[in-house]
Amino acid sequence: MLVLLDSYRQVLQQLGQALWGLLYPPFCLHCGERVENARFPLCPACQQQLHRVPKSEALHRLHQLPAAVGCFRAAHALWYYAPKQPLERLHHALKYGNRPTYGLHLGQIMGKTFSPLLQETIDVILPIPLHRGRYLARGYNQSAWLAYGVGDVLGRPVMPKLLQRLRATRSQTHLSRSERQANVAGAFRAPMPDLLRGRHILLVDDLLTTGATATAAAHALHAARVASVTLLTLGLAH
Ligand SMILES: [Zn+2]
DSSP states (O other), X not given: OHHHHHHHXXXXXXXXXXXXXXXXXXXXXXXOXXXXXXXXXXXXXXXXXXXXXXXXXXXXXXXXXXXXXXXXXXXXXXXXXXXXXXXXXXXXXXXXXXXXXXXXXXXXXXHHHHHHHHTTTOSEEEEOOOOHHHHHHHSSOHHXXXXXXXHHHHTOOBOGGGSEEOSOOOOOTTOOHHHHHHHHTTOEEOSOGGGTTTOXXXXXXXXXXXXXXXXXXXXXXXXXXXXXEEEEEEEEEO
């Protein structure tokens, strides 16, 4: 299965590179300036507006949620995420704009940034899955593309089939912290626990908001008796 996933990924990457220049005009998604790198469509001025999240901030956010305490070995988020900011534009294109390949490059940036903290401590990378219905509607899982970028840099396998989302959960956007927790509790399961037992897992997601989704996923992984769960996200919502 690993070999199949790997070759599938390589084919996708080659196809993506070949079509890239045709599909994506190289303009900044935020201000419209021309950009050099179509794989990362923010101009230098807008890139300056991407602000790194301090080291302990993601874990601190998770620990606002009682159910998350003790669930994560570590947590890292790359940039702050706020409405109308460059990262929101990029994330919107990645998630809703049928631009999954942006995720590969962003995932590589995540991997390079956090490689010193992750390299020795990770066995397997799992993206937070979408429910099958949502996956079919969107056609891709943006977090899986981020995970493949991270996996490229860390040299670790990305195994999306080892974590499943059992039910579609309603949008979390307008829910309180406790409502979010109830909304996603029990939404995940690890269908092949033998492949996870004793492994150190890196969970990859696009955004960390309250952490309710990542915590529900981590509970499913701990039920499969993994050794540890570390969370890595592209953005930390303000
Ligand atoms: Zn710009």
